[in-house]
Amino acid sequence: MQLSCLSRSAGDALVVEATEGDAESFGIAPGFVSADPESLCGKLRDGRLPPVLPDVRSNRRTAGDPAAGELGTGPRIGALVTAQVRCADGQIYGLLTCMSHEPDPRLQEKDGHFLSLLADALSYSVAEPSVSEPGVAEPGVAEPSVSERGVGEPGSGEPGAAWQMRDRRFRRIRGVIDDGGPKMVFQPVFNLATMRMASAEALARFPPGFGSPERWFADAVSVGLGTDLELSAIDAALRVLPRLPHGLAIAVNASPATVASGRLAKLLASEPTDRIIVEVTEHERIEDYPATRAALDHLRARGVRTAVDDVGVGYASLHHLVQLLPDVIKMDRQLTQRIDTDRNLHALASALAQFAGDIGACVLAEGVETAGELRSLVSAGVHQAQGFYLGVPRPLPSAA
Incomplete structure (x- = not known):
């Protein structure tokens, strides 16, 4: 597969948080938003499409769909494997997705199971107890962020804490935007x-x-x-x-x-x-x-x-x-x-x-x-x- 990406659910939208691979050729990057629940991204998130699609363009569930085979503003995609990332309470956090430009008939159900294992590992991370964002404990003073402290340093927390901090930061900033x-x-x-x-x-x-x-x-x-x-x-x-x-x-x-x-x-x-x-x-x-x-x-x-x-x-x-x-x-x-x-x-x-x-x-x-x-x-x-x-x-x- 040419690209893997992690996206988080934000209301009816999916926001790409991280990518690995040739993201540019697919026309996406961290921050890309898919807001249409009837798009390919929306259907994958809601579980309305199978997790393994060896040929997106000819699959009977996606053929004819205006959004089928597209992601972002880049070229059509040919194959993908996806898994839902869930929080501890069972709510959907987002999607872990791997994709390629061309169809891949070698993809099987076991590939979906493997990606689900990776998604489950991420689920444990995002489900850990939340931590405060930098600056909460002392109003007006900006403390170093997790990325600035470095993983393993005092106050940095484990990966789950970093996920929780990122989620809180996203919601805080999104709240300001939504308020005008x-x-x-x-x-x-x-x-x-x-x-x-x-x-x-x-x-x-x-x-x-x-x-x-x-x-x-x-x-x-x-x-x-x-x-x-x-x-x-x-x-x-x-x-x-x-x-x-x-x-x-x-x-x-x-x-x-x-x-x-x-x-x-x-x-x-x-x-x-x-x-x-x-x-x-x-x-x-x-x-x-x-x-x-x-x-x-x-x-x-x-x-x-x-x-x-x-x-x-x-x-x-x-x-x-x-x-x-x-x-x-x-x-x-x-x-x-x-x-x-x-x-x-x-x-x-x-x-x-x-x-x-x-x-x-x-x-x-x-x-x-x-x-x-x-x-x-x-x-x-x-x-x-x-x-x-x-x-x-x-x-x-x-x-x-």
Whole structure:
């Protein structure tokens, strides 16, 4: 078999949690969701199909089914073996599945029994007593996750504890998404030539006790909900657009994976795109620059402006900048700090502003905290700025 994967049940959906093998050729990855109970995945989970299917395309129970032989967005599958993973109370946790592109007439009932043994072993793991998530015992303090501690270290627990922690994390993040996304605050961005507000950056805020917003988004990625959480935050931010002064733009943050997924473009389809700035965050490595650039070009063609953050610190950020050629270059706060006392930083900011002018972009300085920094940014030719000196992030006042 070319691929094995473990998925968990989440309501009517199945969410892929882990894969081993050629997942790319099947068009799936951790986080892939199959939400249709009548799909091949749904029928397998509910036990409406036999656990061993040597030829998916010709089997009388799957032939003619619109979903038969498909998984994700990849090629049709020819053969599969599946087993249900159950919790101690008998409820279905998810599926353990092995598959190949071509039919395999060698598959027999004994292959299903063998996979069931593996699924039973997983059942013992997911059925162990639950443990608290990082941060629960001490609200506001983010403790290391299981993956950060390492299996066998104090507090890490055995595999079952890790499964329970993962499940709790998934439910916590899914709950925020289902409730309409995180709470949003907005930090003003000012045009330095006029000192008028040009836009506002939307920043997510989460319930206390589980660490910083960055930790929340990292946790979401770890359970396959990274793009879902980002899109819920973006959607929450866009809901305030009608309440903002005409012409004022909102900047939203999106990871390269979310940009390249195509789901962001769908979310923005009915929005006033000339008032939206998509800021590509640098918290994860871009694996496919052409795909990310193509997705950004598609957004630009519809009027969306793009931004890249943390520019000026290290080769990676400069490579990021040259590859994506954004409309807004966000200068890292490390360059902003002490720019009024460091001639080298001032010269670097001036060079960045010159580069931005050459490509038709503008430079936005982050982290402005003093009047001296602001004056130096103006003299260096920087176009826009944000920071606590100019305005702290705040929720938008409730509509009357």
